[in-house]
Amino acid sequence: MNFRTDINGLRAVAVIAVVIFHFNKDWLPGGFAGVDVFFVISGFLMTSIIIKGLKTDNLSLVNFYFARANRIIPSLFILCIACLIFGYFFLIPFDYQTLSQHVKSSSGFFSNSTYMSEAGYFDSASHDKWLLHTWSLSVEWQFYIIYPLILLTANRLFSLSAIPKTIISLAVLSFILCVLASVYIPESSFYSLTTRAWEMLLGGVVFFYPIMIKHNKRIILNIAGVTLIAISYLVLNGSDVWPGTLTIFPVLGACLIILANNKHSFISNNFLVQKIGTYSYSIYLWHWPLYVALNYFQYEGIFYSTIGIILSFILGMIFYYLIEKKLVFNYKNLTRSQYFFHPTVLFTFIAFTAASTIQHYQGLPERFSPELQLSFSQIASSPLRDKCHSKKKDYIPPKQACTYFGENIKWAVLGDSHTIEIAYALAKAVEENNEGIKHYSFSGCVPSYKQDKHFSRCSTWTNDAVADITHTKSIENVVINYRYSRALFGDIDQFYPALGDEKDEASRSMMIQSLKMMIDDLALSKKNVYVFLPIPELQERIPKLLSNQYTYNLNHFNNIDGTSYDYYLRRNAYILNFFKNEQLAENVKIIDSSKLFCNENTCYAMLDGVPLYFDDDHPSIKGAERLIRSILEDNDQQSIILPSN
Structure with a gap:
């Protein structure tokens, strides 16, 4: 698939919303829906990669997984290690132990399950969780693991033509579970792959049903998608049941923009928007710990919210060039033993082991005086x-x-x-x-x-x-x-x-x-x-x-x-x-x-x-x-x- 500037622009639209929402909910009360836009994009792109491999009979699950790891793990590893280093100097044992648990779950891609068992995403305690935002990476990673297996199985049992129906059926089932779970077990619903999968699956549906329309109709479709996303950002807020029926707005909006495939829209052609889209992963990774740090040091108010937003984009740009763009490793034609020593595997092992050690030693209380250790x-x-x-x-x-x-x-x-x-x-x-x-x-x-x-x-x-x-x-x-x-x-x-x-x-x-x-x-x-x-x-x-x-x-x-x-x-x-x-x-x-x-x-x-x-x-x-x-x-x-x- 050729690089699509409209999808890259959509990434920018998503990450801008999430960053603004986290630093000041009043400025964009529904900005959290940007994560749902990301889910749709992931579903669309993963489906295109998998189907291309199935059509050419060239789908390697190992290569697929390592390609995803190459994209996600190096930057996440640097973030986790940076948090652990920061925590050593600034966090008391209780909080350092909690951070270590969260580093483990983030590097192991089960942080959504960890946060599911803790307090809610919108509560005050969430502001002290340095890696809370990695729940969405865990959901996506779990989707990456399971999704190609499902499509591969459907292709072998039936045929390639059965895959769209399989995806639609799973999307409907996931959406029903989402609506029910959001009412009866909202904490589980928010973080669960089961109740989020339909958003990514609808991205897959869009891949299978592209539309051939004239440019002026693409503009209309694009405007409709942007309008739905804008309504989500401006009208929704943290008190709404989420995910649920209202999640259709940003998800459908993202689907319409991808369907429109408008190469001449503002988000497709604007230089700044395209750069933000390119940096979006690094921006997303660093913005939340920056927000927690400002909150931790009690730098609050409109001025610091503005500074935090600006710094998020600057840090995203810096770490894109220093880490995301440079730390790309070969994963093709490796032996089995080489896979085990692939840098992405080693990064995960190092982060997980370091965090486990800190957790085992109860947040390293020896850093403090005996009196403080007793209080802790x-x-x-x-x-x-x-x-x-x-x-x-x-x-x-x-x-x-x-x-x-x-x-x-x-x-x-x-x-x-x-x-x-x-x-x-x-x-x-x-x-x-x-x-x-x-x-x-x-x-x-x-x-x-x-x-x-x-x-x-x-x-x-x-x-x-x-x-x-x-x-x-x-x-x-x-x-x-x-x-x-x-x-x-x-x-x-x-x-x-x-x-x-x-x-x-x-x-x-x-x-x-x-x-x-x-x-x-x-x-x-x-x-x-x-x-x-x-x-x-x-x-x-x-x-x-x-x-x-x-x-x-x-x-x-x-x-x-x-x-x-x-x-x-x-x-x-x-x-x-x-x-x-x-x-x-x-x-x-x-x-x-x-x-x-x-x-x-x-x-x-x-x-x-x-x-x-x-x-x-x-x-x-x-x-x-x-x-x-x-x-x-x-x-x-x-x-x-x-x-x-």
């Missing part, structure tokens, strides 16, 4: 978090809830993911009294007792958990903890220090009613009920706050501010007023978390050299130990103590 080691979550916490994908029925450290089960811990460390710390504490606990937690499940119609599985789980607790006679004490204000008003990420309001009053009233009924029913069953008031939420993850202290040589790690006490009161006013005004049974005791984590001015992330959290809202084991002491040392002074307004 205490940023710990429960070792039973994955095994014993119920999630949508790993559902644990309440009857099968974990019991900890003994058969004499006298305690139950109930709530969302913010109870997990409390359960573990409590179990450790009461173990010496030969007592055990039963741990009931469901991720993201708000208090939804007796509200089946509105909360479905969450309410069913809550009903079953309360029933199991009340019917278990050995359980004498119940500890309840939720991230109430997130359920009542939404997350703080987009609004801090302002207050968000993403929920309606009806759902708030319903949740409060459910919480009240749940507490009352547990109290009626003659259990001692301990309810924690909201645990303060931080404005940043604790590792990030520690990193800031370290980066700016602020060596006073003893106490680190998390947020203001005033913000805590404003954020949680709704739920605090409920507990302040509600008449509860005598065997219900309210524990004021803020008295344990805050003073009259500040809520701490680290107190007396001990990190109270392991992220930005979940207590660490040490933080949980501080909380449960207020229960185990229970006296009248700790009953129903509320913050003063």
